Amino acid sequence: MSGPDGMTESEIFSQHGIFEKPPAHLATGAFFRRMVQVCCVITAGLGVLGMIGWSSGLQNLASFGSNYIPMSPVVALALILLGGTWFLYVHTPEYRFGRVCALASAFFVLLIALLNLIQFLTDVHIGIEEFLAGIMGVNPETYGAGPMPSIVAASFFLACSAMILLLLASTRRRAAGLSAGISFVVILVNLVILLGYLYGSRELFGGEIRPVALPVGAAFVVLGLAIIATVGPDHFPLRILVGTSVSALLRRSFLLVISVVILTDGLVYNILLHLKVNVALLSALSSLIYVLPASIVVTYIARVVGGKMDRVELEREQALEELRIHENHLEELVEERVGEIKIINEQLKREISDRKGVEERLRESEIRYRSLFEQSPDGILIVDPETTVAIEFNEIAHHQLGYTQEEFKRLRIFDYEAKEKTEETKAHIQRVLKEGRADFETLHRTKDGKLRNVLVTVQTLELSGRIVFHAIFRDITERKLVEEELARRAAELARSNAELEQFAYIASHDLQEPLRTVINFTQLLAENYKGKLDKDADEFIEYTVDASTRMKKMIDDLLMYSRVSTRGKPFAPTDCETVLNQALDNLKMAIEESGAIVTRDPLPTVMADASQIAELLQNLISNAIKFRREQPPRVHVSAEQNENQWVFSVRDNGIGIAPEYFERIFMLFQRLHSAKEYPGTGIGLAICKKIVERHGGRIWVESEPAKGSIFYFSIPARRGVGRY
């Protein structure tokens, strides 16, 4: 119940004046208030009994025993006044009336007590007792009146002082404490009187002078208790008895034990005394009787105090247990937290090392860029778009224009841009600003006036919040020259090729005219004059007809050969299956005559000139049939994809070709056999080669004489086509 500074709650309240409340000694709870009221009622009640006794002549009501002295009417009156007004005061402390009444009563009784004391000390008879008894209508003679006993007067004096002190200085701690102390003294004094009555010891309640009446002693004890209860448990003596502390409990218990023992002993002693038991037995019995209440009390104490201690111990253990749980929990929390911190630390470490890595990479990147910048074969410049002056540039940038670094620092783009390109360059700059990059070719003029072709790649960069141009100058003058030379040569080649084609075409075409006449007239000659001239003439005519016919065939072939390029059609997706069917259709006669068996694998669709592929396949298959051995020819056509091209093959079981002729057979008019063995001009494979080459492929042969040949040709596979 104690605050941090050893002060109680009510002290704190009263000191700080936080609450408007009744005097502190009345604010201590209903129990004490009830106790005060009960005590006041008892006090006043004892007074009333005394008064009734005197008024009605039943003296026992004022003495509690016929042998005992009764209380005087004045004392009874004083008790009624004090008990009644104090009750009133405590019952409704907020009304001034009760307080004033109590104060008035206390002063009045104090006055009477003082007068009695003075009378006793000075031996001067004032006769106050008789005076008051007279007022109350009691004959002073009937009760052997005299001054009230000095002990009673002193008790009244003390009790009234305590009351006045409390009434006048209720807010002062010292006053309250003093008041309680005085009351305690009153109680002790009157307890002695009560003990005297209990043990029949006259000396204790007044001796021979003026004994104190039993009800009066009891009334003082009760009144003292009322005052102490009013003061409350914050002050001595209640302070040491109340509360939940073990010491207070023990004090209460021992007080009880003492009271009980004394009371029991006294009662028993009196009873035995009345029964006239001898002294030895008296002692033994009283000893026995001591033991009983003592045992009960000790048992009670043991139960209450021990129970209390056990409870406290249990609570302590529970508290300890809770503390341990809390501690464990705390430890867990701490561990958890430590774990978290560890993880965070790890992350931090990783982040730091990551950051280091990033910095390292940044540095490496810087080094890479720096070396690229410095060692690039191209000029690299960072240009300010407003001034068009290079902020930064590498050695090549100024070197390739023939300027020193110092000179170049001051040059604007238009200082080295060829004049005829100025407008274009302005447009390029606008485009870069708009689109972020541009690639273009331009002309730069070197310091000594030479023009250089330059390929420029510009893109915008944001450096420290402003837009700059990152430009790369590649000097392509040499490349340009080479390109021009190449283009010139290509054009020349194309022209000479075209001329050649034209030559072949015209030659073969124009050759037809005279040849036709030769053929016609030699035939006419043979027709009109055969057998009419001599034998030699007939033979000569025959040679002439043969040769001119063969020449006609060659010229036709040559025409066909030149037409591969001059009459070729644009490439289109071509289904080789269909094309092969067409070729086989054209070869129907030859296949039937020879009894050839032509087989095939699935063929793809390729980008090609369909009629030329048909001609190609037809030539190859026709060759395979033509150059057969005795057995019927077997021809197999297949195709397979090899990387980005289709490789077709036409395999036969014919006479084969010796390796030394593998190249020659594809050349124009090259023949391995006489016209008698195998007819033909030697144009077929040359045309095949030309067709394959026109398609961007290659033709070759693998063969073994007398076993067979495989002719291969490749056609590039293009995106979108080339599936089976």
Added chain:
Amino acid sequence: MKAIEILLVEDNPGDVRMMSETFKKGKVHNNLSVAMDGTEAIAFLRREGKYINAPRPDLILLDLKIPKKDGKEVLAEIKNDPDLKRIPVVIVTASDAEKDLLESYNLHANCYIIKPVGLDRFRAVMESIENFWFTVVKLPPGD
């Protein structure tokens, strides 16, 4: 029956001989005149100089490869001449070039024949010309 007048414009004497031999043996009565180059052909058609009395041909056989004025020029002049343009012109040439073929028809040639190689085929073609143009076709009236 009036003989059909034919103008052959051809510089190759062999061909001239072959054709005239063929037409001579033909069933339809015909007169074959020969011009050896383009200029001569035009002069003949316009009856200029020595050709003042030249007959107006019912059919012209025109080779494309002829000296001075080539066949196409001659064809163009004929077909641009309101008087001559009705006369059917048969192109007889050794050229099988697409270019020649298309240009001739664009200039309103009436037909295009490639000179065949070999005696038999030559004769067959000549006979079919004679048969078609002299008997099947109804020619426009002359002068």
